[in-house]
Every structure is written in structure tokens, then in C-alpha cells.
Amino acid sequence: MQGAQRNSLRLLQWMMAASLALPIALFVFASTISYTSTNDIADREIERTLDVAHEHALKVFETIDRSLAEINEVVRGLPDDAIRAREPALHQRLKRLTDSLPQLKSAWIFDADGRSLVNSLVSPPPEQGFADRDYFLAHVDHSIGTFIGTPLTPRPPYQGARFFGVSRRRDSDDGRFIGVIQASVLPEYFESFYARIGSDPGSFFAIGRTDGTVLAHFPRLDRDLRLDPTGPVGQKIAAHPDHGLMTIDWASDGIERRIGYRRVAEYPIYVSAGLETSAIRARWYATIGQHLVFGVPATALLFLLLAFAFRRTQHLQAEAAARREAEEALKHSQRLEALGQLTGGVAHDFNNLLTVIRASVDLLNRPQLTEERRQRYVTAIADAVARAAKLTSQLLAFARRQTLKPEVFDVGERIRSLHDMLATLLGSAIEIAIRLPAEPCLVNADAGQFETALINMATNARDAMQGKGRITFAVQVATTVPDTLTHLVGSHGFVSVAVSDTGIGIPAARLGRIFEPFFTTKQVGHGTGLGLSQVFGFARQSGGEVTVMSEVGQGSTFSLYLPRVPPDLLPQRQAPNTAPALAGSGMSVLVVEDNIELANFAADGLTELGYSITLVDNATDALAELVVDADRFDVVFSDVVMPGMTGLDLAHAIGDRGIGVPVVLTTGYSEALAQEGRLGFELVQKPYSIEELSQVLYRAARLRRVRDGAAE
Template sequence: MQGAQRNSLKLLQWMMAASLALPIALFAIAATISYTSTKDIADREIERTLDVAHEHALKVFETIDRSLAELNEVVRGLPDDLIRAREPALHRRLKRLADSLPQLKSAWIFDANGKALVNSLASPPPELSFADRDYFYAHVDQAIGTFIGMPLTPRPPYQGARFFGMSRRRDSDDGSFIGVIQASVLPEYFESFYARIGSDPGSFFAMGRADGVVLAHFPRLDRDLRLDPGGPVGRQIAAHPAHGLMTIAWPSDGIERRLGYRRIAEYPIYVSAGLETSAIRARWLATMGQHLVFGVPATALLFLLLAFAFRRTQHLQTEAAKRREAEEALKHSQRLEALGQLTGGVAHDFNNLLTVIRASVDLLNRPQLTEERRQRYMTAIADAVARAARLTSQLLAFARRQTLKPEVFDVGERMQSLHDMLATLLGPAIEIATQLPAEPCLVNADASQFETALINMATNARDAMQGKGRISFKVEVATTVPDTLAHLPGGHIPDSNGFVCVVVSDTGIGIPAARLGRIFEPFFTTKQVGHGTGLGLSQVFGFARQSGGEVTVTSEVGQGSTFSLYLPRVPADLLPQQQAPNTAPALPGSGMSVLVVEDNIELANFAADGLTELGYSITLVDNAADALAELVVDTDRFDVVFSDVVMPGMTGLELARAIRDRGIGAPVVLTTGYSEALAQDGSDGFELVQKPYSIEELSQILHRAARRRRVRGGAAE
């Protein structure tokens, strides 16, 4: 109930936040899409307008070029004297040409000295030299075809608008220079055309030569403009000489514009059309403003309604606040009681073990101790350490934080091998019934943890029957699985390998329904204070969950209980070859070089002393950085690296990965009592020794790691 109230309040808060965040996010997305769309539309408009401007300019230049070619044919082969003699008739022809083409101001025929033989403005033409004009001297030295000059001002006595020249060379029959035919083109003709087609706000047009000289400009300029070839415009055109689009601050006024440009066929002329970016943004803002007119009131109304619902819900829940506080206080008290129960049980068990160890150590220190008694006390210490390790493992198993060592094994075979031990554990007054399947039931799990879980369930059943009764063990392939496994791989039996189910049933007193939901809690036990920690079934629960399975219980008071442990089943072909148990004694080092990395000096000295006595060559460092430095100096110096996992700075697992990543050949053996990283991600393929370990066990694993290295080295050769 309390959770539902909190969730409803939180849901309203999320809805209030979403009522603002979602419209804002949608508006931001829509604004981005709209801005991109507006830019695309503007680019298409610019391209269409540029098509019109380009087509217009091309026709103008082709018309003038064709007229110049016709005039050149008219006067081809005529000496200057004959042209002067025919000047009146030629004047009228040039005047008709200029009058018929509104883009022309005048047309001219010059001799080799730059003097006008005929023009369309005056007859006869004044005795002036135009040899200093670019449209004339550009043709003197070589034939360059049609030349388009820069904007010029009429020379007195001629008056009128500015112009730029478009000229062709006059050649004699032998190809020598004899004069120029020129047409004066009006920039204002182009600017007037641009004004007609550029009716949108922010429209822009320009026409200029390839060298940066601007011939026509809209909006009109009161001065000449020449663009720097090394500037942004020049660099863009150089990169894409035929056509292109760019966004740039135009040099004449500094206004940022989106421009398209295109070269006019074979002429060294570019036309450009564009829009001011501020005009494009204005279009976008106008579009978004229409959305805001409707969106803001709707969003505000929705937010106010949710705020009212939140206030109302909060007011209703305030009435139950004191009751919730009282419930929380009660639960807190219960937690403290359970924690005290757990602490008492763990402290009791550990103190018993420490007492055995302390007493054995004291007895070992007595003089004249017989070998039989010394061996008995050492065995008692070893057994106490093993029981302490199992207790720690149970704590970690419940928390699902122990580092598992999964292996593929047959549950039926493992159950059969435990039969004698279970019989001894449960006592002669308890009858054991075992039902095993005919087919292999393979699982991939930690075999030691599995055995511990099985013993814990059996011990729990024995206590429930007060040491007398019947316990049934059954192994089978699960045909149905608990609901909690339905979402896991294998939860749907027909499409996977399914699960193996281990069923443990007893004829005990049963579990009341009120306690059934708490039996896997470590804070809960039906035993008297000081007689156990309640971690047995907790270990079963933790092992099952961490192995990808589940454990369930059904019980009825007076009828006994049934525990079902589900583990994921694996195919039969994954079963490895049987290996002999590792009962060999400690292996001599024979000079094997081992780098020991351990920050705990006492533990480091223990490992170093024990290995040294076995003939190993030991180098001891207390952190991973120094270990890496030792390995970098001489990568072949060490046969094995033995490192603790939990260390300040770089952990042992990080050290092992660094050694592997750098290609250092020394194998790595890790050791830990508990590691968060290993519990979550595993040992990443490295050898692992669980603390507490013996020197015998350590020597076996070091030799195995070194042997694998030699095998890999031989294969590489």
C-alpha cells in the first residue's frame, strides 16, 4: 500500500515533469526539423532563382558575342580608310544594334592605335585614343577570344551610366592585330532584372569575373567591388569552380547570406543568387510562432491540471503519514532485532572456531609435545579454518557475491557420490530415499556450492524432523518451472535445454504459512538464539539465483516440506573428461621464479616463506604498479605471477589484464577472499585461488599455470 502511494505520487511528479519536458522536447525536435526544412526550401529557392539569373546572363552574353562576331565579319578584310569612308552607313548599323539590345550602351570599331573608326553614339567619332582601356589592350599581344572588362566610367565628351566592355580582336589575313570590335554593356540592365526577380526580403544577386571583379550587384553599390581570390568566397569557388552553395558574410556590407553561384558556360563570369540568413531565420521563426500559439496554452493547461491532481494526492497521503512513520519505526525495530540475531549467531560460530584455533595454538606451544598430539592439534586448526571458510562462503552465497567456479557435472552422479556422506550427516534414525534419472542431467554450476546447498537442505530437513523420519532426494528434468524463471533463457522448456530440478522432501513438522515467505532470509531462524545463524537456506537461495536458477518450497503443517532447487540444464555433449581428484602433495619449485603481489605483509610473508621452502624463487612486491614495472624490465624473468585481487590503486584483476594486453607471456594466478569485481564479472579467464588456501594447493595451481604456458609456447614453435 505504501509503495503504491509513493508510486502514484511519483507517477504524478513524472507526469508533471513530462507535461513540460515532452512538449519542450517535441518542440525542440520540431524546431530542428523545421529549421532544416526551411534551409532546404531556401536552398531550393536559391537554386531556382540562380537558374533564372544564369539563363538570363548566358543569353545576354551569347547575344552580344554573336553581334560582335557579325560585326567582325562585316569589316573583315576592309582597310581602315575604307571603313572611315563607309562610316555613316556603319554608324547607322551600330546604332540599330545598340537600340535593339537594351543591355548595350554602345558599339565600337577601333583601329590598331585605339582610335574609334565607327561607334553607335556619334558620327563621325571624336579623335580620341582608347588604347588605355582594358577592352582594347587585352587583345594587342595575342588572340584571346571574347574579353569581358571591368566596370568603367564614360570618357568625355561621352556621358551616361557606367559600363563594362565586351570585345573581340580584329585580325588581318596574316593574323596580325589591326584593331578591336567592342560593345559597352550596362550593369544596370542586370541589376534592374535582379530587382524584378528578387522580390523576397533579403534577396541578393551578383555577377562578376573569375578574378573577383564584381560587374553587377543587387542591392546596388555606389562603388566598385573586387573580391579577394584568397578570401572565403575565392577559396570556395576554387574548391568547386563550376557551381556551389555557401554561407558567408558578404564583403560589401558584412551581412551573412546563403549564396549559390554558377559559372556562365565558357565565359569567365559567375552569377550568384542568395538570401540573407536573417530572412531565412525569420521564415523559420514565423513557422514556429504558429506552433507556439497553440502549444503553449495547451501545455500550461495540462501542467495545471496535473499540479492540482498532485496537490490533491499529496494531501490525501499526508493523512496516513503518521501511521507510515509508526510502521517504519516498527520495521526498524524488527530489523535491529534480526541483525542482532544474525550477529549473535555468526559471532557464536566464529568464537567457537577461534576458541578451537587458540586452544590448539596454545597446546602446540607446550614443551615435550608428542607427535600424535601435535598432529591432532594441527588437524583441529585446519578443520576450524575450513569451517570458518564455509561460514564465510554461506554469507557470500546469500548475498550472491561469492566468486563461483562453474563446471559441467551430472547432478545424478554427484547426488549418488554424496549418499554415504549424507547418511553419516543425517544419522541412522533417518531413512534416505534416492530417485535418480536414467538420462544424464548436466548443469554448469559451482560443484562445491551445489554440494553445500544440498547438505544445507538435508540438514534443515533433519532438524525439522527432530532427527527421526524419512528424507527423499529426487533428481529430474523439470517439465514446469516457477514463474520467476519464466522470463529467463530456459524458462520455456520446449525451445531450450530446460532446467534440472533437485527435490528434497521430508516428513517433518512442516512450516506455517506465516513463516513460509521468510525462511530464505538470513535474519530469520526457528532455532534458539546462539544455535545457528539461519544462513543454511540463505546459501541455497543465493547459490540458486547466482547460478541462473531458483529455489522454491511447499509445506503443510504436520505433513512435511518439499524444497525444489532448479538449475539450468546444459547439453550432454558439454560434459568434460573425468579428471582425477587433486589429492597430490605440494610440488617442489625447482627454481621456478614467482612474482608475488600482496599488500598484506603477513600474508605475503606466509606465501613467500612457504614457497621458498619448496624451492621456488620468490620476488615480493606490495602493489600492482611495482609488479608491472618488474615485468616490463624483463618480460621473461618470471614463470608465474601470483597476485591478490583486492589492493589499493590498481587491482589484481586490472594487473592481469594489463599483463595480457601488453603481450607479457607470464601466466597470472589470482587470489581473493572476496572481490566485488570477480563476483560480478568473473575471473576473466585467469586462474583463481580462493582464500584461505594452503601451500600445497597453491603449489599445484602455480605448476598448472606454468605448464600451460610451456604447452602454448611449444605449440607456437
Template structure:
């Protein structure tokens, strides 16, 4: 009996100890899990907020960059005296630009001495010198593209908020420096945006240059601030220069923060977003405090409440994870759906072409094949390759990764050629109708941007119909733009391209804003608001206009007007395979190609035509060959995309060293060419035929002989 009691007492003691130890252990575990979860949640919130800040900054800089490029085109080739004579009109144009972009304080055009020829603030501008400003002297010695300066204070008599400059160099036709085009950007525009999206306690945002100069800061600072590249923040960013998450004491106020940073593509700018670590800890303390309130009264109650709280926390985390996954899925659903449809259509078309090529190859391998059938199969292979090259070219133009420039084309034929791509992009639930003219409607515009504008209007119509309905594309000639549009003139009238849908329509209150950059009626994550602004910018840059008419419940009609050109301007096109190959007659060609199979193909084909071939697999060795003895080569034929020195770099190096050997470049895609163009060098697009290549090489060598003869 006593033994049983002792055992009972011991059991009670164990239970009493357990009633203390188990809740403490559970509380410690729950606290650790909650702390980890709180940190992970904060990191994900920082990443999502950084996505928004990065996208916003990128679009702002791209918009200003395009505006500077347009201003550069407006004054290109104009001497300073002519600009001064047109100062009043240019002032109004700059003022309209500054008024239309809330991020701009002003816009300027300077001469080579730093004197303002025109600005958006005053007409005429005061005779002040600005040659000491970084946005000016950075361009004097060399062309550096777009320069983003440090934060500056307006120079009297100009007043107002601080700004930083975005500027481009003005050059004469021979490349000499003749001035600067500059836009003054307001840091407070970015800080106001950060204040709107950073409503949580402890939120932090910053935007600065790669050299450490801070351009915008939230919470706002009342002084200039620059990060030390050798300090703790600079060292951590240097270890992962593109993007990352760091915990650091921010130098401006010494407050420790969890910060995510990301570099903006093509610009020497970083954006960052984060939280104070004390705010993250406060979230965790708030969660733990809820457990403590219920855990103090009694040990047993504490155990039950902690178990319940732990299960509830797990349930809430699962719900939060499900919500985040749903948000991410909604954010990317439109893009992925359109990309999937487009990819499927492209794969279908390429498989059809590959089927023709494979079948033709199999038939060519059959014995006792007649010459007529052999030629037919070879022609089928050549036609399939040409169609595949055309499809690839359309995709690169659609993605803005191809060297694009204005050209004369028939709008009706171009719209008709986009029918299959539009059908794939819009989906099977969208009925497509086209009303195209029998007569040619020619325009002189960037064909790639025209296709992008048409696709943007079509995608906008699809969204207005929620993916189901009818879109009508119509092309017709017209004499003028309606009076409701901005005034425009055309010697031969205009071509009107209309895109009409059966969607929900646009309220009258929103019609005046739909072409504004970043304005969108879609939910967050479903659109950037840049599609229609691209259409507007393309129309104005091309000398035309875009208008919209809509009635709620009865759909919308977008009309794109482009200046019409006479039919005699349409260039005569000849099939590339109709002209015969040109014999080499001993012509010496230096072939630079890192792909050994393609290099051997070109070398063998040219050798059979009588060319003398020297083959190297990189640009560095090619340049060494030319330095040793350039006279033994009649022409250089180089691929553009190669490791190390590219073909374009090689061509420029040959030009800079004064080597008189002509250069012919080849590529199927090059980011450098899409941004800079071919820099005046001959270009052969891949895939090419030996016949086409021989003609281009022969023409380049012949032009060299003509120039050398004229020089003598």
C-alpha cells in the first residue's frame, strides 16, 4: 500500500515537473519557429516591395531616356543659331514634356559652352553657365550614352526642389561635342512613391548610383548623403553586385535594417527596400506577447493555450502561404498564358518546317532519284529555311531584340502577316476579323514598333473582353486626322489602322488618361500601364496620332494614324536566291567564327567558289593576323556574338587602327546591334546562303578597290 502511494506521489511529482517543463519547452520551440517565420515573411515582403520599386524606377528612367532621345532627334543637325531662333517653339515643347511627366522638374538644351539654348522654365533662358554641372562636363570628352548625375540644388534665379540630371551628349555629324540635352529629375517624386507603398512601420527605401551617391531616400533626409564604397554596406554589395539581401546598420542614421537591393538593368543605379530590424522584432514580440498573456494564469492552462496557439499559428502560416501563392499566380498568369500560347504556336510552326526539311532529306537519300524531284526537294528545304528565318526575325522584332529602323512597308500586308501570331496570342475564344484595302497603303515607320503597337492594342482589347469576343482590324487611307486629335499634317494623307473590340468599354472620365505611362485600370500585378503609352509614343514619333472612342458596355475602337507615302517609294525586293554566286578569283578572306561547324561550312563553300580562306576562331587572333600583315587580306568576315572580344568590337578596332581591310559582320541576334546598330559595317543575317555571302564579300572588296583607286 505504501509502495503504491509512493509511486502515486512520484507520479504526481513528475506530473508537476512536467507541468512546468513541458510548457516551457513548448513555449521555447514556438518562439523559435515564430521568430524564423517572422524573418522569412519579412524577407518575402521586402522582395515583393523591391520588385515594385525596381519596376517603377526602370520605367521612369526608360521614359525619360526615350524623351531625351526624341529631343535629340528634334535638334539633330540644327546649329545653335537655328535653335535660338526657334527658342520659343522649343520652349513650349520642353514645357509640355515637363508638365506631362510628374517626375521631371525641367528639361534643357545646352550649347558646347554650357549656356542654356532652351529650357522648359523660362523663355528666353537667362545667360548663365552650367559647364560646372556633372550632367554637362561628363559628356565633353567622350560619348558615354545616358548620364545620371548626383543630387543638385537649383542655381539662382531658378528655385524649387533639388534634382538630379539625366543627360545625353549632342554631337555634330563628325562626332564632335556641340552640347548637352538634359532633364532635371525630382528625387521627391520617388520619395513620394515610396511613402505610398511603404506604409508599414520601419519601412525603408533608397535609390542611388553605383558610386555611392544617394539620389532618393525614405524616410527623407535633410542633407546630402553618400555611401562609402569601402564601408560595410559597399563591401556587402560588392560581394553580390546585381542583387541581394543584407542586414546592416545604415550609415545615414545608424539604424540596423534588413535591406534588399537590386541594380537597374542598363543604368548605374541601385534601388533598395527594407525594414528596421526592430520593426521585424516588434512583429515577433507582438506574436509572442499574445501567447504570454494567456500563459501566465496557470501551468495547465498555459500548456493547453500554447498547444492551441501553436496549431493556430501553423494554420495561419498555411493560409498565408496559400494566399501568397495565389497572389504570385495571379501576378504572372496573363504573361505566362500569353507566352505559353505564343510558344505553342511557334513550336507548331517550327515543327511543320522541320517536318518538311526532314522528309525532303529522307527523299533525297533515296536511290535513282530524278533530277527534277531532287531539285524540288532541295527547293522545299530552302523555302522552309527561309520561312523559319522569317519566323525567327518576327519573334526578335516582337521582343525588341533586333536592329530596327524606319522602312517603307504596306500596312495592309503587314497586318495580314500578323494574323497567325495574333490568333495564337489572343487565344481561340477571340474571333478575329480583318478589313484590308485592295490598294497599297504605304508608310515609312519602324516596322517592329508598328507590330508591337498593334499587338499592344490587340492585347488591351482582349483584356477588355475578358478573353472572349470579337476583335476587328481595319486598314484604310484617310485625308486627315479627326479634329479631336492633336494637329498633324501629311502631304499624302494618312493610313488609319483601327482595332475595335466588343468589350466592356472605357468610362469617359478615364479616356483622357489611358495613354499616360503607368496608368492602368487593371488590378495590381495584372499590368504595368505601359502598353498604350508605347502606342502613343510610337504614333507621335512617327508623325502620326492615336485616338480612342468608347462607350461603356459597347466596346472600344483605337485608331492609329501614320503618314502615308506615295507608292513609288516602296523599295523593290528581290529574292536572295535568284542571283548567282560570285566567283572568288583568288580573293583572300579572313573568316572569324567560334562555331567550328559553321566556320567549316563557310570556308568550304567559299573555297569551292575560288576564294582563299584563312580561318580563326576568335577576334583576338584575327586582330593579331591583321596587325602582322593586313595587305594579304581583301576582306574580313566575322561573327558578332563571340566570347571575349565580339565581332563588332573587332570591326571597331580595325577602323580605329586605320587598317583598310573592309569588314562584313554576321549574326542571327545581337543585343549590341539591337541597341547600337551595325555602326556602318556590312551585315549578313543568319541563316545565310553561300551565294548571298559571296555577293556581299565581293561587293565589300570591290568598294575598297574603288576607294583605293580614287585615293591614288
């Protein structure tokens, strides 16, 4: 019990540790998966956003490129004077173009010296040179197609936002350089677009040239930015020039970002989109926080509940220990009281029986005793011995130490056969009702003990009704069984025998004691208190149970449950209980008995019947006799309970040595036989008569002779 309690406390401690360790382990596992998932989701979002930014940049530059091509077609082949002559019309056309394209700040047509022939801002344009601008210089020496310049500040008298130039070369028909057509593109146009699509915290966009010059940036910068082509960004782009993903500390502010980049078709331009890694982590933290919002309180609650259970269990076990100490003291006192009650009851009943025997013996010793009186005293002695044997049997049955003789019989038939005897026993004022099922209810039990149990329950019911009322015997296949039998219910179940009366009932306070030996509410001399204890012992030893339901004034019902056997087994018939003694005719018997008086009684009785007796007082000497010459004995008759080697040990030793002498055992009490059965050996219960003993010995010896004859 204490070991189980320690184990329960240890289990609670393990559960408390597990209530913390398991959620933490699960949290770490879930956090790892969530971190990977969050990064994957962020990468997919960056890719989708980059698709939008790339598509937008491609359309913007293609639109500007087409517009420049259209302007070039308009002025193709026209000398500078002709262009100046048509300046007002061309100015309006350029102005319409820039008004229709929000990404453009202005559009220009320059001559070969970098002077403005036409622009969309002022008509006529002032005499001012722009030959030093990168978008002009790039086309002077050779044709490079569309050129995208660096961010510039407007030159006075022009004002406004910064811009970068997109330009194309003007060629004469013979291929000479005659000027430049240029469009001033607003970086803030890109930045405004990125602000609209980059609503997530930590969003980032950039568009720049392949040499590292950043043209537009979101979040917006207040300074120019140029990335080192040999730096980390340049190296990663060089490794994968078309597109890719990277995590870097961005040069403008040193913030770590996850950035995707892609080249815009054939243009020397890269567009980038990304998220700050802190923003990605913030998403992960938010997800983890959701787990913690539910997980931490649940874990804390579980831990607190287990801690409370642990403390409560400790407290209860401490209380249980104190209660056990008190119960042990009480049980010790009760055992002493029960022992006094038991010895008193046994002494009272046995003294009555011994008084009858002693008086009968004294009377038998008187001279001139008539045969009729002698026979009466002998009968009185025999009856007293029978009652003593019955008392002993009831004690052993309660203690479950009685060696039962199980046999298969029909419970209903057995009760029906007892009807007349029960009617005589109970008296004419008691009505007997028997309810039996249509199908046989077979059990494998000691039939004599079953009848005794039935009579004890009937007698108890009679006394409860004060000799007048109705007793009902009901037999059925049990549909429900007591809790003590639930785990024993086999394929055939149990048979229930219910004995109900219309008596005064049993108070609830006494229900727990009615099966105790010598507990009785009857007056002295009207009962031993062993009747119901015999029923209890017989039921338990037979693998069953007995229960009682009672209410004061409403009668009682005792239910006896016995294991049911398959209905295809036919009941076995018992041999008659009494038969005359059988002559020995020289049959040799080895008697093994440590009680010299009992040994002499058996030897004298068997000798008178013609048996040849060899008497030893222990199993060791008996085995030695058999080893020397086993053929001179027809049968071994041995007590079971003896010092040293028991009779059961002797029987096994005889079998192990291959000695073919049959063994008959005798005992009044044997725990080994009570638990294991007779193990294939003949058994004679003490007290026994010489007649009964002679029959068993004769049968055992005769079977040996038949077996030996068949072997020959």
C-alpha cells in the first residue's frame, strides 16, 4: 500500500514535470516550424510584390521609349532652323505628352551643341546649354540606344523636383550626330506607386541602374545613393544577374532586409522589393504570441491543478497513514474480541457435544446395561460426533479451508429434491415457493455444502419470520453479478439462487456483520452463528459470492452466485452416502499417521476386517518402506498434515519414483488441498468411519489390480 502511495506521488511529480516540459518542447517545435513557414510566406510575398513592381517599371520605360521614338519620327530629317520655326506646335505636342504621362516631368529636343530647340516647359526656350548633362554626353560619340541617366537637380531658371533623364540620339540621314531627344522622369512617381503597394510594415522598394546608382527608393531618401558594384549587393547580383533573393544590411540605413531583385527586360535597370527582417520576425512573434496566449494559461492551469493534486494527495496519504494506524489499533482490539467470541462459541458448542459423549461413555460402562440402552448411548455418541464434524466443516467452509468435493449438478433439481426436507425443517406455518427456470442451470460445486448452505439460509429465514410466513427459492441465470465477480464472468456466466423471506428484515447497521462467524442476534442456545458464515465460505471457495438485500419490516433476500458450467454436461450421480464395510481378505495397507491414537484406531478397525496393516508415523519412513519392497503393499493410506514431509509430498514422491502403489489421503484440514484440490488422489475426510475407509481402500486397491491385469 505504501509503495503504491509512493508511486502515485512519484507519478504526480512526473506529470507536473511533463506538464511543463512537454508544452515547452511542443512550443519549440511549433516555433521552429512557424519560423520556417513565416520566412517562406515572406519570400512568396516579396516575389509577388516584385512581380508587380517589375511589371510597372517595364511598362513605364516602354511607354517613355515609345514616346521618344514618336518624337524622333516627328523631327526626323528636319534641320534645326525648321524645328525652331515649328517650335510653338512642337512645344504643345511635348506638353500634351508630359501631361498624359504622370511619370514625366518634361520632354526636350536638343541640337548638336546641347541647346534646347523645344521643351514642354517654356516656349520659346531660353538660350541655355545642357551639353554637360549625362543624358546628352552619352550619345555624342556613338549610338547607344536608350540611355537612362542619374538623378539630377533642375538647372535654373528651371525648378521643381529632381529627375533622371531617359534619352535617345538624333542622327542625320548620313548617320551624323545632330542632337538628343530626352524625357525627364520623376523618381517620386515610382516612390508614390511603391507607397501604395507597400502598405505592410517594413516594406522596401528600389529601382536603380546596373552600375549601382539608385534612381528611386522607398522609404524615400533625402540624398543620392550609389551601391558599390564590388560590395555584397553587387557580388550577389553578379552571381545571379537576372533575378534573386538575398538578405543584406541595406546601405542607405543599415537595416537588415530580405530583398528580391529583377532586371527590367533589356534596360540596364533593376527593380527591387523586400521586407525588413524585423518585420518578418514581428509576424513570427505575433504567431508565437497567439500560441502563448492560449498555451501559457492552459499550461499554468494544468501545472497548478497537478500541484494541487500533489499537495492534496500528500495530505490525503498523511491522513490515510494516521487512519491506518488508528484502524490497526482498532482491528487489533476487534481481533482480540473476535478471538474471544470465536473461542467462546466453539468451546460452548464442543463442550455440549463432549458432555453428551462423556455421559454416554459413563453410562456404557455401567454393569447390567440392557442392549436397548447400550444402543441408545452408542447412537448418542455417533450423533454428537456427527454434529461436531458438521461444526468443524462450517468453520472450515467460512475460512475457505474446507476440501470441497465438486461435482456437476442441476441447481433446480437439487432444490426440488430438498422440498420435502425443507418443509419438515421449516414447519407447516411457512409457505414454500420454488421458482425454477425451464433450462437446466448446471454448476460444478460440492453438492453437500450447497445443500447445507441452502438449509442454513432457509433456517435463517424461518427464524427471521418467527416460524410463520413465506419463503421463496428462485433459480435463474444471473443477468447481473456483484462487483467482486465482474472480472470473473466467463462465457457461461453465473447461476443465481435467491432465498427471499417475509420476515422482520435486517437493520442496516448489522448488514456488514451477518457473515461473521458466531455473530448472531438469537438467544443463547438458539443458534451458533455459523450458518451464514458457512454460506459465505462455501460461496467464496466455490468461486462465487453471496449478497443480501434487506429492509426492516420488508424481509430479506439472500442471493448465492455460483459459476455456471456448459449445459451439455450431464449431472453426475453420487454414490450412496452409506454402505457396509468391505472385508480386506488379506489386503496389505501401509498406514502413515503421526497421531498414535488415531493410527491405532484405524489399524484395529481394518485388522478386524481382515486387512494386513503396516503402521509408520511419518512420511519419510513410509517412503523408505516402499523403496525397499513396494510390491508387498496394495495401497498407502496417509494423513496429509504431518511434520516434515506431508502426505501430499509423499504421494508426489511415490509417483515421481514410478512406484505403482495407489495413495489414499485423509485430512480434516489442509490448506494445500483446499487451494489445489485433490490432485487426482482419493480423499477421506476426517472424521471418518471404518466402513467409509474400507470402501475407499478396497476401491483403490481393486483399481490397481485391474490396471495391473490389463498391463499383463
